[in-house]
Amino acid sequence: MTTLSDLEAQATRHKPAFGEHAHILCDNLVRIYKTEGVEVVALQGLDLLIEKGELIAIVGASGSGKSTLLNVLSGLDIPTAGLARVAGMDLLSMTAKDRLHYRRSVVGFIWQQTARNLLPYLTARENVMLPMKLAGKKAGRDRADELLELLGVADCAPRRPGQMSGGEQQRVAIAVALANSPEVILADEPTGELDSDTSEEVFGALRRANRELGVTAVIVTHDPLVSEQVDRTVGIRDGRTSSETLRRTSEDGDVIAEEYAVLDRVGRLQLPRDFTNALEMERRVRLELERDHIGVWPAGAGEENGE
């Protein structure tokens, strides 16, 4: 019999919190854009865990909330409810000063539009030095050159964005994002405007930054070239994480991709739309616990079974 003291002990016993050790943690994240009379729910209870040093891709249809998630993670947008923590900083309760510090030294990011990442009248080197100056650090010319070197665009240092190709611009943009040695870099469709060869270069640069600098990288992308080369791809549907694809290299060198549905903390599960459509599942399904799995049946089929 459980006594009251047992219950107390159980309550005070240290239990590892959800995602306690994760580098990026989103728990039941909600973001609602609200203006007079109209509400747009961009994120509706999104859960996401990313470990330190991971390179993941986030995919999803247009309007699924990918960009909103990225804006929240980059500290440019504040979520309406839920929990968002990056490198131990709570994104909901940050003061303006914390937020500034966060943007200066915890995250770096890259937008889809090459032109939006760089100031057109500054050279690549000056663009890289800009965040350092903004943060009040001594502008390190050497560090800028080092970063450009690492990303393979050392020869672009004295050039302005207008004199570079799209791929070069994006790689310089990655260097800018890395300027203040952030722990996380976020990229919103970094290869969206590029052809496949250039995309390869840019993605390569991102991966190099991830591997060599140990930066956690989150890439929102539509590009299969990108999403199929990362260790983990998170799918977002209707403002929630719906699926995860894990990739590992098999013993014979092939890449094996396994797609999983995401089960959230309260046990919610999104079934892929193809599956539900195929079986005409609507409104209700019947679940059955088997020894090693759970069976899901369309409501009608279950009723027939029951007969």
Added chain:
Amino acid sequence: MNVWQLVKVHRAAALVLALLALSASLLLAALPRGFEKAYDEAVRGMLGDVSAQQTDLAVTARPNAPESLVSQPGDFETRYAELGRSLPPNLRKVVVPLGQGTSHFSAKTNGTPVDIRLDGSTGPSHEYVDFAWLPGAANRVKWVEGTPPGPSSTLARVPGQPELRDLKVIEIGLVAEARDKMNIKVGATLLLGNSYPVVARVTGIYEVTDRADRFWEHNYEVTRAVIRPIPGDTESEWLTTGLVSDEGLASLDERRELGYSWVYGLNRDTVSSADVKAMVAQVDDYKRILTDLSGGRAGSPFDLRFGLETGLDLVLTNFLTVLRTAETLLYLLLGGLAVVSIGVLALAVQLLTERMRTALSLVRARGASLGQVVRTGVGVIALGVAPAALLGYGLSYLVTGPSSLLGHLVPVVLSLTTILFATGRLALAHRRPLKDARSDLVSVRPSPRRIALEFLVVLLGAGGAYLLRTRGVASDAQELGADPLLMLAPAGLALAAGILTLRLYPLPLKLFTKIAGRRPGAVPFLGLTLAARSRGGAALPVLILLPALAVSVFGALVSGAISDTQSRAAWQDVGASARVERSAEIPEDVVARVEALPGVNSVVRAGKGNVQVEVGGLRATVVSIDLKDYRELVADSPLTVPDAPRGLGIPALMSKTLTPYTELEIGWHTRMKLRNMGRLDELPGLSFPNDNLIVMPFDGPKRAGLRTYTNMLLIDGDVDRATLERTVGLSDTEIETYATSLTDVQNAPLAGAITVAFTIATLAMGVYALVAVIVALVIGAADRTKALSFLRTLGLSQQQARTLTVLEVAPLIVLTAVAGLALGLTLPLVLGPGLDLSAFAGLTVTDFPLTFTTPALLAAGLAAVSILGAFAHATAGRRVTTALRVGESS
């Protein structure tokens, strides 16, 4: 971030900002300078228009006892210096030293009758000869006969007057006119004074070397022999004054009507309008100081009772009245101009900040603090504004004139306002790093708080106008210099009108959109829809266009009212296009010559005289004229002429005091009986407003049994004064023409300055309005290009795109123009009671004639220019490539 680099990158927008700051600073600093100069010229002009007696400060005193006599020239000089030292500072600054200009001192007697002429000569039956000791006259007269007066002597006996013994003989010199008209020759001996008589012996005759010397305005009596009618008598009396020597001064004593005066001449060129108020107060102060200095008071070194004779305070007070109106107009003008130019500057700031937005958003996102972003942005704005404003201020020194505090403040205020606006705008725009996250959502409806605030502003604007209208100008405006409500009410009204326009203009648009939606052709519908959506960016252009137009319209009305009244005043002064008047008859051949002059359309003959009415001893001006002909003559002028009197005998129209008499007998050429047929108080140009007037038919004297008399010609036609003078050829005629009279009225102080200022302001505001529309369009260019590119991929032609742009801005411009026109027409109604334009117009400006033509033309012109600007913007540089980048977000 490097501010200079941003300036270089956005140099076009920065240049626009700089040019606007320069022009605004120049205008706002130069206009007050020009006005200050005009004020100074006006006060100097007004002082020049009146006699030296009115403008100079004359300290007078009358010795009442022997001990208070001042009989030595040296004592006069000492007192001059002592009294001068007590002059308050502002007055001391403007007086000229003794011996220069009109500064002098004198001792004169007054009203000394000639008892008998001892030399046996004969003169007028009533004559007066006074003494004047006037050292200043010594080098202003030329002795033409005899010698200057010398020391006094004594006459033991007077023949035939045994009771008179040991009389003092004072030598005098007389003006030549006295010799000629009063028959007093050199050597004449006159027994003067009915009591305590003295003898005056004439030793010399002089002539005044320069009659125009303002010195003589104080001493008119020594330059002329004048005749004046004796009240209640048919006879007249002659008066003149003789100059005495320094020794003669000692012989003048308190038993004559002796008066001393120390005159401090005013140098009007040193009077500045800024000091006028202080000067008026100090004239009063000086009167008090003189009382304190007067004899009998403790510590006073003088035995005299001093008084101050001057009209300076009155002249200056009149000037202050004119000045107040001019200042009110200037403040209105400058206020309007300031609002408009600050509005345009704000628009240019908006343009520049929009241009910098991408860069600043990026650095904000990359970790710049709000302070860093705002500092950078404001730095760019400040680099654009401050040097330009300073340069404009510097350039304003090209306009000569004294500088005023207002002028000095201009560059500072302009720069500060612009920078503050930029700070606020940048801080709001970049407060959150990602403000434009969801611009696709519907626009925010105004909060109830904002609606309440706007309602309050409208209410206050209307309330202020109503108050001003019912109350008129504050009675304490005299002390305040200007009525604060008079300044604030128009601004409040303009703001209220702006808010109303902004809030109400979607309503007619909705109607037009509905109509356009039902018609074929997508362009009007699309254009009007776009116009209805662009509310947010419309506020500034409305707030610029509206006051610009209102002030311009108001200026046009003021100028119109002034020039209308000036014209009316000139007509009333002359009574026709030209008037030839003479006291004697005008010969028939002269009349014929005038009639034959080229440019003369018609001539009306009239007779005019001054008569004594039989009853009541009243005097009246009598005019014989054919009123029917006269009415035809002045048909195109603002003059009104009554119907001619009709009836048997000699019918006449008479002025108010004569109305009780149905019949009146006058002696004009002959005795004639007039029948009073109606009332007529004044014939402008032909009679003075307050005189009694009798108007009879031209043939009145003929009906009385004589013939017609012509001593006045009224001319219709275009003929100048010089020609008329030559043609008439009679030296004693008075010739007036409408043109010369109008020029006189137009030369009224400040009238020209006000007209010029309004013209400059109207032009400047027109340019600003055009700039405002174009800048507003350029700001919205990116969005518009996006929308148009999208539409062009759907098949919109270049021409249609142009029409669309024009249609997008035209409704706002047209509606704002209508609102501005309405406000401009309302302003005179509101300000009417507070603005006295009479000083500029030569007549009381009774009401503002609501002329619609000029204001409507202004409104239409401004609207047309603005729409043309929009068209030009739409035509220039719409690249096809932009259409290819559709779908790309900024």
